Amino acid sequence: MFEQLARLLANHNPVAGHRPWPRYEADNALWMAIGQALADGAADLMGLWADKAKVYMAIRAAAPLGPFVVSTAIRNSEFPSIGKFHAPAIRLERAIRDLYGFAPIAAPDRRPWLDHGAWGMRAPLGSRFPTQIRDPAAYEFLPVHGEGLHQIPVGPVHAGIIEPGHFRFTANGETVARLEERLGYVHKGIDALTTDVEIEQAARVVARVSGDSTVAYSFAFACAVEAALDIDPPPRAQRLRGVMAELERVANHFGDIGAVCNDASFSLIHAYCGIFRERVLAASDRAFGHRLMMDRIVPGGVEDMSPGGARGILLMIEETEPQFAEVVRLYDDTPSLQDRTCGTGFVGKDLVKQWAAGGYVGRASGRDFDARRDLPYAPYRGAAFDVPLLTQGDVNARVWIRIKEIEQSFRLLELWLADVPAGQTRVTLPPTRHSEGIAVIEAFRGDALVWVRIEDGRIARCHARDASWFQWPLLEAAIENNIVADFPLCNKSFNCSYAGHDL
Numbered sequence: 001m002f003e004q005l006a007r008l009l010a011n012h013n014p015v016a017g018h019r020p021w022p023r024y025e026a027d028n029a030l031w032m033a034i035g036q037a038l039a040d041g042a043a044d045l046m047g048l049w050a051d052k053a054k055v056y057m058a059i060r061a062a063a064p065l066g067p068f069v070v071s072t073a074i075r076n077s078e079f080p081s082i083g084k085f086h087a088p089a090i091r092l093e094r095a096i097r098d099l100y101g102f103a104p105i106a107a108p109d110r111r112p113w114l115d116h117g118a119w120g121m122r123a124p125l126g127s128r129f130p131t132q133i134r135d136p137a138a139y140e141f142l143p144v145h146g147e148g149l150h151q152i153p154v155g156p157v158h159a160g161i162i163e164p165g166h167f168r169f170t171a172n173g174e175t176v177a178r179l180e181e182r183l184g185y186v187h188k189g190i191d192a193l194t195t196d197v198e199i200e201q202a203a204r205v206v207a208r209v210s211g212d213s214t215v216a217y218s219f220a221f222a223c224a225v226e227a228a229l230d231i232d233p234p235p236r237a238q239r240l241r242g243v244m245a246e247l248e249r250v251a252n253h254f255g256d257i258g259a260v261c262n263d264a265s266f267s268l269i270h271a272y273c274g275i276f277r278e279r280v281l282a283a284s285d286r287a288f289g290h291r292l293m294m295d296r297i298v299p300g301g302v303e304d305m306s307p308g309g310a311r312g313i314l315l316m317i318e319e320t321e322p323q324f325a326e327v328v329r330l331y332d333d334t335p336s337l338q339d340r341t342c343g344t345g346f347v348g349k350d351l352v353k354q355w356a357a358g359g360y361v362g363r364a365s366g367r368d369f370d371a372r373r374d375l376p377y378a379p380y381r382g383a384a385f386d387v388p389l390l391t392q393g394d395v396n397a398r399v400w401i402r403i404k405e406i407e408q409s410f411r412l413l414e415l416w417l418a419d420v421p422a423g424q425t426r427v428t429l430p431p432t433r434h435s436e437g438i439a440v441i442e443a444f445r446g447d448a449l450v451w452v453r454i455e456d457g458r459i460a461r462c463h464a465r466d467a468s469w470f471q472w473p474l475l476e477a478a479i480e481n482n483i484v485a486d487f488p489l490c491n492k493s494f495n496c497s498y499a500g501h502d503l
Contacts, residue, residue: 035085044356163498194462210500216443218297228437237301301426345490358446365393466500
């Protein structure tokens with residue numbers, strides 16, 4: 001199938017002005033061939049989105065083909081469904097239908113996804129057809145058949161201070177037979193807010209797609225814009241971007257490790273990890289003037305690091321690393337904690353491969369992918385670091401991937417901060433009439449994709465795709481055959497983003 005796809009692409013010339021990946025205009029034959037290639041495992045689906053006239057796919061194929069984007073024109077408000085071949089496309093197609101009104105032909109699931117009936121219109125980015133407000137609870141969940149089965153609805157409002165999402169459990173006693181998710185409650189119109197706006201405004205919106213990944217999204221947006229404009233930021237800016245990205249990764253991993261242990265009723269590690277996370281945030285604030293480093297990465301460069309910022313980060317690592325090693329030993333030597341995390345929430349390698357699941361979800365189940373290494377970008381290009389990989393696929397493995405990534409992040413930070421290049425931190429964006437750019441950045445939970453089209457110096461269209469789009473469905477698989485009480489543990493080990501998914 002890969003060879004057939006390569007032959008079909010060879011007959012199509014790339015569209016001019018799309019960087020760094022080529023973009024091809026697809027007829028039905030090529031579009032359907034890509035769908036079949038995805039189903040056969042010959043390529044990974046990286047993204048699927050639309051604008052007012054086309055539907056786009058981002059594909060990662062093996063060398064020598066490599067990553068590319070393909071688009072197809074909308075005809076009679078329809079486009080051929082990829083979801084009928086490849087299940088990971090289904091929710092993305094449902095989102096396209098809600099936002100633009102384009103119907104995927106022969107789609108296996110035509111239920112709304114982001115549209116909960118409260119907009120007062122259909123297809124707000126397309127025809128904007130007025131419609132009656134409908135009951136948001138009126139959603140057709142999958143039917144339940146089987147003796148002894150019962151349903152347990154959870155959410156969208158939860159006991160903790162977390163974002164809303166609805167989980168419909170079908171259980172046999174305490175054992176979960178099936179989980180069905182309903183998301184979209186925190187839809188905030190990101191696509192609309194980044195359509196036909198100034199680059200600076202779009203940058204601020206994208207930085208707020210998911211607050212825990214604000215550095216990664218700013219990084220991805222900046223790289224996409226720079227690719228479209230065919231420019232590079234200064235060496236100092238490239239290095240500082242990596243520093244901020246690794247600080248964000250470490251802070252979130254500390255928070256997740258503690259939260260997993262807390263859900264397993266081991267609050268001591270949760271307390272220690274909270275202290276470690278606070279140290280990282282405080283060091284980030286001193287170095288970059290913001291605890292989350294929001295808006296510090298911009299197209300063309302970065303806001304500079306404060307004097308003494310590098311020394312403060314290195315002191316934080318020196319203080320935290322040995323204490324974290326003690327906490328890791330405590331985690332590994334506590335049988336009651338291991339009893340909760342080992343073997344719980346298993347996801348197999350076949351599923352993470354099919355869904356191209358990134359981050360700790362994929363790497364804990366044997367999918368060896370990290371955008372920093374496999375789709376390299378500055379300052380990771382040429383950097384020496386290990387990508388931890390496990391095959392157990394359970395909660396414990398997802399914790400250990402985070403532990404090992406923290407260790408690697410500390411090594412990168414020490415290496416980079418020992419010799420930060422001097423000089424400028426930002427270049428002026430050149431004027432442009434029409435260009436397109438794409439970037440994939442490794443956020444703490446997995447790969448984040450941003451695609452932009454620039455016209456007359458403004459963002460004509462921007463699409464941001466969170467790793468959670470390809471992780472949330474696997475949570476449904478992870479909880480199967482576990483008890484209902486283990487769902488918080490499984491859920492936290494995934495830590496998917498509601499906001500990043502709901503756009």
